[in-house]
Amino acid sequence: MFTALQLAFRRLSFSRQFLLAIVAVLTTGMLVIGSWIGHLIETNAVNRTAAISAVYLESMSAAKLQGWPKNGTVDEATHEELDRIFIDGPLHREVLRFKLWDANGRIDYSNDHAQIGHVFPVRGRLAAAFAGKVQAQISDLKEIDNLPEQISWNQLLEIYVPIRSANDGKVYAVAEFYLSVANLQQDIRAAQQRSWGLVALSSLAVYLLLYSLVRRASNTIVVQQRDLRSQLQQLHHVLDENERMREQLREAGVSTTALNEEFLLRIAADLHDGPAQTIAFALMRFDEFATTCQGCLSSQGDAPNELNSIQNALQLSLKDVRKISSGLAIPGMTELSLADTARRAVLDFERLSGQKVQTEIDENLGNAPLAVKITVYRLLQESLTNCWRHAPGGSPQVSVQNSDGEVLVTVIDHGVGFDPQAAAVAGRLGLAFMRERVRLLGGIFELDSAPGRGTSIRVRLPLSTDEMIHV
Template identity: 55%
Template structure:
């Protein structure tokens, strides 16, 4: 049931929810307070009427029951005097029934002569009256001693008055009388109506004050909500523009990576086919020239040594130029899987450096865009070269595994290590280029190193360009 109500209730505005709940609480409070006030009015009215009637009846009985209270019993003269008051006199219109009780529950006198002499259990209000307190209530006449009263009335004001003997002050008998509730009921109903009206007016006033406060607060909240919605819309627009710019940046990074590799391939080819060929030709001409001079019996002197020095310098330059061309170029990896690209990078390094690298590759790394494979190849190539240059002879490791939609690449060595921030601040292009390559594709690049503790290069790269866009 609460689940069924929760949906529609959630569609109502907060101010209306508050007003509905507060209305229910105020109505419940009004009912509780009104009911309590009604009971208090009824009790106070009954007690006031009973007190007035008690004083009146006691003043009448004081002169007529002196002998009885002194222990003389109710004689014929006393009974006749009581009849003149409660049966024949004007008081009979208000006190419709009068009884005198003995401590053992015997009715010593009753304005209904048929009840005189009967005996009933002493309990309830009668027992409390014998204990010395005046008792009163509006009775529905359901007691065993009320048979004759039930035949004529539906309810009466029932009052018990303890009467004390003059000598000991002990309660010797209890006077019980029944008062008509016709006027009393009318007074009680009128007082209750006034009480309910007062409670209703107070409740309505409180609700109206709450309504005014909530409407004012709701107006402020609505205004702020409109401002927030407007700002949210602006934020969404800005976010959309940022996403478009990020997609454009991602596409540019992918194109830049491909174009960069094409440029490096072309540069490597140009170096190999241009300056390298020219230097090689010059070396061949120098070699031929040296042989011709030897055959001609040239004089010994500084000329052969000069030729030899030039030859060695040109030969070293040619080797360095070819080495640069081989490093700038990249083997064709378009047909290779991601895992094979990683293995190829390690193999190329081992062939060039004649060093051994421990490699562990997750075969789940099967597919990845070309731009990501190129970046990983360059990352491993640069990391292994740096480790080989600065930590010759130290063990090197390459670990690659899949982590959901990303690849985790780790290149580690047991070399001397270095101060990380100092390396970045010094302007080392290798670390900076690796970091920017990884970040351009939405990846994360980290370097863990300390002097004397080796170095770990960590990279986390997405396995698809969609993940790159959402990174």
């Protein structure tokens, strides 16, 4: 239940959350302050009434009691005088009960004559009055000395007034009298209602002031949140567009790699079927012509040597054309796995260069998109060719591994090395082409080399079909 309320509260706007919170805080504060002020009003009203009544009653009765302490009891004349005041006089309507206590807790006089002579313990407010302090409270008449009053009333204003000696000022008796609380309670309720109204109006004013400030701040926050959401949507749109363009770029890279390979195959076929065949035919005809004319030209000085030079040039040209044609084409690539493709690149290099290569090829590479296989083959072909050119005496190292859904290709040689920045300025096309091939497929190309400490090439290419489109 509490968790559901928390969730419902959090779904509210900031201003409404503040509305509920401030209402709870102000209501609690209003109740506490109102109750305290109400209690203070009641206490002050009782004390004020007690003080006024005490002064009035003391002024009327003090003169009648000056002779009382001499014999310790109220004489008949004093008794009759007090009866005229509290029973027959004007105070009998205001003072509902009057008791005169001595220091031993004995009631020496009461307008209820049945209580005269009763003795009770001197404690509480009676003891405080004998100590010289006026005491007053709205009593529920639960004390043992209030049993006669319980018969006629539920609540009375109980006041204790110390009576002092005119000679030395010592308290020699306490006058206790009871007043009706009806008018007093009406005054107290009216004052409390006014105080509650003032507290409520003050709380409402504070609430309206705070709410107006928070409402304005909340509106600002709402506008800012709306702007942020709009900007976030625009950002999502831009990111989606960037992702779409990146996917298009990757697709274009894959297609470019495949089309480039197809173009190289076509050039290789054209070289093999065109210039190579023509040169081979010319060389064949030239051999026939040279055999026929060998005897005729033997007496012509340098003519036989010229024929041999032409024949050697034609043979070298045919060999170069066939070599270029075989280097451009990679037949059967589609049927090969990625591991077989890497192994074939190494074997082709070893066959052409006569140089051994230390290989470590992961057999768990599985199949890969054609573009990846082409890129791995060309990368190994170009890297090993560079090793052969710049570190002919060494044994290059090739590693092709599966690394978290990517193929990791590493080629290391221990040759003379070079400065990569200087090579970039010099415009070395081999490195540039390798880097561009890898970039088109969304891979990572790393080159580490320095003069005197060899060269290391590390390439990461994606293997997942989710990131690479088959061609």
